Amino acid sequence: MTILSIAGVIVLVALVILFFYYVPFFLWLSAKVSGVDISLIQLFLMRIRKVPPTIIVNAMIEAHKAGLKSIRRDDLEAHYLAGGNVVRVVHALVSSSKANIDLSFQMATAIDLAGRDVDEAVQMSVNPKVIDTPIVSSVAKDGIQLLVKARVTVRANIKQLVGGAGEETVLARVGEGIVSSIGSSETHKQVLEHPDSISKLVLSKGLDAGTAFEILSIDIADVDVGKNIGATLQMDQAEADKNIAQARAESRRAMAVAEEQEMRAKAQEARAKVIEAEAEVPLAMAEAFRSGNLGIMDYYKMKNIEADTQMREAIAKPAAAAKAAEKKEKKDKQ
Numbered sequence: 314m315t316i317l318s319i320a321g322v323i324v325l326v327a328l329v330i331l332f333f334y335y336v337p338f339f340l341w342l343s344a345k346v347s348g349v350d351i352s353l354i355q356l357f358l359m360r361i362r363k364v365p366p367t368i369i370v371n372a373m374i375e376a377h378k379a380g381l382k383s384i385r386r387d388d389l390e391a392h393y394l395a396g397g398n399v400v401r402v403v404h405a406l407v408s409s410s411k412a413n414i415d416l417s418f419q420m421a422t423a424i425d426l427a428g429r430d431v432d433e434a435v436q437m438s439v440n441p442k443v444i445d446t447p448i449v450s451s452v453a454k455d456g457i458q459l460l461v462k463a464r465v466t467v468r469a470n471i472k473q474l475v476g477g478a479g480e481e482t483v484l485a486r487v488g489e490g491i492v493s494s495i496g497s498s499e500t501h502k503q504v505l506e507h508p509d510s511i512s513k514l515v516l517s518k519g520l521d522a523g524t525a526f527e528i529l530s531i532d533i534a535d536v537d538v539g540k541n542i543g544a545t546l547q548m549d550q551a552e553a554d555k556n557i558a559q560a561r562a563e564s565r566r567a568m569a570v571a572e573e574q575e576m577r578a579k580a581q582e583a584r585a586k587v588i589e590a591e592a593e594v595p596l597a598m599a600e601a602f603r604s605g606n607l608g609i610m611d612y613y614k615m616k617n618i619e620a621d622t623q624m625r626e627a628i629a630k631p632a633a634a635a636k637a638a639e640k641k642e643k644k645d646k647q
Contacts, residue, residue, distance in 0.1 A: 340370050347374040364390050372403040379407040397425045405431040412439045416471055424474045437469035441529055449488045451495035456543015459501055461491050462535040467526040477525030490515035508533040
């Protein structure tokens with residue numbers, strides 16, 4: 314009997330726990346006290362659809378207390394089943410209502426499902442955010458490098474949060490504007506004297522177009538002077554020109570050496586032909602004697618002419634004549 318009583322109590326407790334799990338009576342009572350119209354059957358059906366009743370009911374209570382009467386239970390359930398954050402959406406709607414920002418439930422759910430924090434976006438619309446840009450390096454027309462760091466004050470653009478570009482795009486555009494502004498300056502001194510000219514030029518370009526933010530201001534936080542890029546480039550160019558000139562001079566020298574060798578080879582070839590022709594002279598003279606075309610008197614006349622020629626050369630150029638005589642003597646001996 315005692316065992317049956319204990320078993321009955323356990324079963325009864327289990328049934329009570331199961332009942333209050335599927336039929337959250339106290340949650341329904343809290344909703345009724347807060348003025349939210351919802352039935353126990355609807356809460357039971359939420360459990361069946363695997364929608365946490367606590368999240369939906371608390372969101373409805375928050376919206377009701379904030380005066381947002383247009384938010385329906387079905388819409389909250391649909392947003393939860395779509396993978397959205399119901400609590401964050403309701404917080405954003407309440408904040409936008411208090412700040413007098415035009416934000417509909419459909420827009421808030423679309424922003425949330427797009428992966429953006431809609432509650433943070435509403436807070437950023439009320440309280441603008443300051444973004445520090447990384448150090449931007451640019452070179453003025455005089456070749457001096459400037460290192461600029463800026464602070465961009467942005468406000469969220471609710472209408473552009475779906476499909477609009479993020480902070481990275483804003484920073485990239487601001488950096489591009491800074492580089493363009495410095496690059497168009499004649500000297501780096503102009504930038505150092507009037508750093509606000511950079512922010513004015515960048516703001517005038519409308520860099521926030523197509524982004525989820527509205528740029529309120531761009532403030533130049535720091536400007537540092539870097540390297541003399543112009544001088545470095547000139548030095549590199551001069552070094553390159555010198556190397557090119559050296560290469561061309563070396564090429565010309567090699568061509569000159571090759572041409573000299575070629576001329577020497579041609580001179581040797583010409584000398585060889587002359588020697589060959591001189592060797593044929595005695596043969597020709599012998600042939601002339603045998604054929605009767607050359608007589609003995611003709612031969613002696615030719616010898617007298619050669620002797621006169623050598624005498625004149627000896628008088629004009631004694632050293633050259635002496636060498637020529639030695640060569641002829643050696644040749645005759647051979």
